[in-house]
Amino acid sequence: MVPPGYHSPMAGQPLRVAVLGAGTVGREVVRALSTGWGQPDLELSGVAVRDLAKAEAAGMPSSRLTDAPAHLIADEADVVVELMGGEEPARTLIAAALGAGLPVVTANKYVLARHGAELERIARESGAALRYEASVMGGTPILRLLAEDLVGARAHAFEGIVNGTTNYILSEMAASGASYEAALAAAQNAGYAEADPTSDVEGGDAADKLVILARLAFGAWLDRGSVVNRSDHGKPGITGVVAEDLAAAADEGLAIRLLARARRGEERGPIGAAVRATAVDARSGFAGTVGVRNRIEIVTDRLGTITIEGPGAGGAATAAAVLADLAAIQGRRGSTWAHLPPASSATSVAPEPASWFEGPSGARYPVER
Numbered sequence: 001m002v003p004p005g006y007h008s009p010m011a012g013q014p015l016r017v018a019v020l021g022a023g024t025v026g027r028e029v030v031r032a033l034s035t036g037w038g039q040p041d042l043e044l045s046g047v048a049v050r051d052l053a054k055a056e057a058a059g060m061p062s063s064r065l066t067d068a069p070a071h072l073i074a075d076e077a078d079v080v081v082e083l084m085g086g087e088e089p090a091r092t093l094i095a096a097a098l099g100a101g102l103p104v105v106t107a108n109k110y111v112l113a114r115h116g117a118e119l120e121r122i123a124r125e126s127g128a129a130l131r132y133e134a135s136v137m138g139g140t141p142i143l144r145l146l147a148e149d150l151v152g153a154r155a156h157a158f159e160g161i162v163n164g165t166t167n168y169i170l171s172e173m174a175a176s177g178a179s180y181e182a183a184l185a186a187a188q189n190a191g192y193a194e195a196d197p198t199s200d201v202e203g204g205d206a207a208d209k210l211v212i213l214a215r216l217a218f219g220a221w222l223d224r225g226s227v228v229n230r231s232d233h234g235k236p237g238i239t240g241v242v243a244e245d246l247a248a249a250a251d252e253g254l255a256i257r258l259l260a261r262a263r264r265g266e267e268r269g270p271i272g273a274a275v276r277a278t279a280v281d282a283r284s285g286f287a288g289t290v291g292v293r294n295r296i297e298i299v300t301d302r303l304g305t306i307t308i309e310g311p312g313a314g315g316a317a318t319a320a321a322v323l324a325d326l327a328a329i330q331g332r333r334g335s336t337w338a339h340l341p342p343a344s345s346a347t348s349v350a351p352e353p354a355s356w357f358e359g360p361s362g363a364r365y366p367v368e369r
């Protein structure tokens with residue numbers, strides 16, 4: 001019998017991989033699959049994009065390109081790799097593939113944070129695997145750590161720098177005294193921030209990742225709309241942080257970081273979670289995490305605190321997680337949550353911090369030492 005989560009190709013045939021999207025991440029995955037990345041029995045069957053000429057100019061194999069992702073899934077796929085991003089058509093295509101029993105690998109934190117519960121239900125019903133390691137911390141294997149390696153040590157809290165763009169901006173501002181606007185422009189010039197940086201700088205991207213982490217750490221899909229992404233100054237994410245506040249924080253032995261924090265509440269009760277510009281000890285690991293790097297600390301009952309740090313974005317790094325998920329599907333290891341019971345649902349309530357740091361701008365930052 002074929003185990004759940006594994007779509008069987010014709011006997012003796014390689015597994016046909018359909019890649020949806022050939023941008024920063026998709027291109028790297030396509031290149032790896034086309035150059036025989038070392039994993040036998042995987043074959044690139046097609047690459048779906050909107051602009052065929054652009055993809056061809058970027059070196060994507062013209063014989064494999066299509067602008068019809070639904071047909072590619074229906075006719076030429078044993079596994080679907082979704083790297084288009086955005087809500088639609090990604091959500092519909094993932095749901096359709098899972099519903100048809102096809103395993104899916106995705107990096108799409110936006111879709112997972114809003115539709116994860118529904119996609120999990122579809123995947124459990126059809127027996128198809130859904131894996132999404134690349135959706136948090138790029139290639140750094142945080143989800144597998146939470147969902148597999150830490151199943152014997154109950155996590156009761158986690159906190160982390162999960163967005164490289166904002167961490168780069170905050171470290172640049174602190175190091176050089178640059179304004180928020182100048183540091184954002186530097187991040188855009190360096191390719192670390194998108195032309196429209198809203199979801200990064202307002203903390204939406206970090207809140208999406210918090211929801212995905214909470215599913216695996218606490219067993220519940222959080223209502224994404226309930227996750228607060230602003231500190232006490234009213235502005236979301238890091239958009240209210242000014243250089244003077246960073247300098248004053250440094251004078252008090254503090255650094256400002258955008259932290260995603262969550263603590264397990266009572267069984268079936270709300271989860272204490274928020275994404276906020278937070279004042280941390282200047283000697284802490286979070287303060288020492290600079291530039292686009294990410295860091296997450298997980299507090300467990302049997303193991304104490306576990307820390308993982310690494311690159312949180314970038315085409316090659318993120319592709320590494322996608323390829324690892326493909327290998328896991330080939331190895332019939334099921335979904336990212338395979339070792340965990342089905343999820344419940346929960347809302348998030350922003351916890352009241354023990355103390356606040358007030359900057360010269362009047363903004364207040366929760367203090368976490």
Ligand SMILES: NC(=O)c1ccc[n+]([C@@H]2O[C@H](COP(=O)([O-])OP(=O)(O)OC[C@H]3O[C@@H](n4cnc5c(N)ncnc54)[C@H](OP(=O)(O)O)[C@@H]3O)[C@@H](O)[C@H]2O)c1
Binds near residue numbers: 083107109
């Ligand atoms: N970039 C990173 O470092 C990173 C890190 C972690 C996770 N992720 C996630 O990975 C996913 C992909 O990100 P990315 O940075 O690679 O995106 P990207 O550079 O914007 O590429 C998106 C690709 O998807 C294609 N596409 C978009 N909508 C489509 C549609 N309706 N039909 C067919 N093709 C479509 C685009 O084709 P056209 O160019 O023809 O429009 C493009 O090839 C996102 O979910 C993102 O959140 C990215």
